[in-house]
Amino acid sequence: MTATDQPIPGTPIFDGKMAQKGYALNKMCFSFNDAENRDEFVQDEDAYCTKYGLDDQQKAAIKGRNVLDLIEAGGNIYYLAKFAGIFGLGVQDIGAQQTGVTVEEFKQKLLDAGA
Amino acid sequence: MANVIGGFSTSHIPAIGNAISKKVFDDPYWKPFFDAYPPVHEWIADEKPDIAVVIYNDHGLNFFLDKMPTFSIGAATEYHNKDEGWGLQPVEPFPGDPGLSWHIIETAVEDEFEVTTCQEMYVDHAFAVPMSLFWPDRAGDDQVKTVPIVVNTVQHPLPSPSRCFRFGQSIGRARASYPDDEKIVVIGTGGLSHQLDGTRAGFINKEFDEMCMDKIVGAPEELAKYSTHELIELAGAQGVELINWLVMRGALTGDVSLAHANYHIPISNTAAGLMVLNNQA
Numbered sequence: 001m002t003a004t005d006q007p008i009p010g011t012p013i014f015d016g017k018m019a020q021k022g023y024a025l026n027k028m029c030f031s032f033n034d035a036e037n038r039d040e041f042v043q044d045e046d047a048y049c050t051k052y053g054l055d056d057q058q059k060a061a062i063k064g065r066n067v068l069d070l071i072e073a074g075g076n077i078y079y080l081a082k083f084a085g086i087f088g089l090g091v092q093d094i095g096a097q098q099t100g101v102t103v104e105e106f107k108q109k110l111l112d113a114g115a
Numbered sequence: 116m117a118n119v120i121g122g123f124s125t126s127h128i129p130a131i132g133n134a135i136s137k138k139v140f141d142d143p144y145w146k147p148f149f150d151a152y153p154p155v156h157e158w159i160a161d162e163k164p165d166i167a168v169v170i171y172n173d174h175g176l177n178f179f180l181d182k183m184p185t186f187s188i189g190a191a192t193e194y195h196n197k198d199e200g201w202g203l204q205p206v207e208p209f210p211g212d213p214g215l216s217w218h219i220i221e222t223a224v225e226d227e228f229e230v231t232t233c234q235e236m237y238v239d240h241a242f243a244v245p246m247s248l249f250w251p252d253r254a255g256d257d258q259v260k261t262v263p264i265v266v267n268t269v270q271h272p273l274p275s276p277s278r279c280f281r282f283g284q285s286i287g288r289a290r291a292s293y294p295d296d297e298k299i300v301v302i303g304t305g306g307l308s309h310q311l312d313g314t315r316a317g318f319i320n321k322e323f324d325e326m327c328m329d330k331i332v333g334a335p336e337e338l339a340k341y342s343t344h345e346l347i348e349l350a351g352a353q354g355v356e357l358i359n360w361l362v363m364r365g366a367l368t369g370d371v372s373l374a375h376a377n378y379h380i381p382i383s384n385t386a387a388g389l390m391v392l393n394n395q396a
Binding site: 005008009010011012013014015016019023026027029030032033034035038067068071076077078079080081082084085086088090091092094095098099100106109110111113114 | 130174175176179180181197198199200201202269270271272310311312313314315316317319321342344347348351352353379380381383384386
């Protein structure tokens with residue numbers, strides 16, 4: 001990715017600018033590798049977000065469980081996947097949410113790609 | 116002198132790890148995927164590689180954004196897998212081969228690839244799932260030893276495809292000056308086309324994947340010409356993991372021929388590719 005590349009529609013590029021913007025949010029999500037941190041988050045979400053220094057946009061995106069908002073707030077998909085994991089959601093649930101279809105429709109679209 | 120006797124490439128989707136733990140090999144969704152692996156087990160039984168050099172990308176288990184190296188090489192006697200936060204069961208530790216690790220590191224830096232060295236390193240699903248696919252029964256002192264090599268695909272800028280191919284060539288050169296007479300297989304994990312994030316999530320490009328699986332055997336330089344941006348456009352945001360395959364292919368510096376391949380859509384959000392390449396010195 002260079003400064004002159006045209007954006008690819010629907011495709012976030014996690015570069016230095018986003019890494020800087022999303023640092024606190026991604027650091028919190030990185031902490032979810034440990035079960036005890038996931039438990040602590042579940043017990044008091046707001047306190048946990050404050051502990052990691054999330055800004056208002058990031059806190060709202062976490063509360064909303066909205067992946068596109070989380071990406072907009074600087075979240076990186078690999079770390080966000082750990083956040084989704086707390087709720088038992090996988091990449092197909094996340095894919096369906098971002099593309100505005102049901103999980104069944106999202107899965108069918110993937111099957112169709114191989115047909 | 117050690118010999119690189121071949122190269123493997125495979126997708127490393129976490130769902131595969133879950134399917135292995137649940138042993139759902141004959142489930143209709145999984146059967147077309149798992150049925151492609153016994154020919155690799157036969158290749159391994161015949162060729163008996165001693166060491167697997169595994170090229171993969173860490174997904175936020177070992178590395179965070181506080182320090183994000185472009186190329187990292189494990190140099191430990193043992194590597195542990197652990198909880199990544201979404202329920203995949205950790206697998207048994209993997210034995211390392213610090214002697215070969217340091218030899219690859221020294222050669223790489225001599226070739227002006229200034230790598231990060233890791234004497235402690237957790238290996239995530241992108242390392243563990245391929246190892247479980249290729250060596251489902253690994254155990255004990257006789258099991259294959261490993262050298263994990265991590266390529267940054269988390270934070271842009273990523274190393275370019277051509278840089279990755281040349282890094283692989285440096286790994287290939289390292290084996291020639293290695294004093295032990297061991298057999299090495301180089302593994303590139305990840306891909307093929309897929310995208311997890313954004314409104315283009317679920318993107319798959321069968322035609323491009325099939326072209327890549329063809330070119331990587333005899334004309335890998337043509338794939339190395341793509342820019343990172345072009346790869347993302349053609350293969351999806353995470354389809355860029357093809358750069359791990361290019362490192363693998365670069366390390367095969369002899370006469371390369373195709374031994375086995377499989378392509379299957381979909382596993383989870385991904386087009387799953389598998390290749391076994393012979394490398395004749």
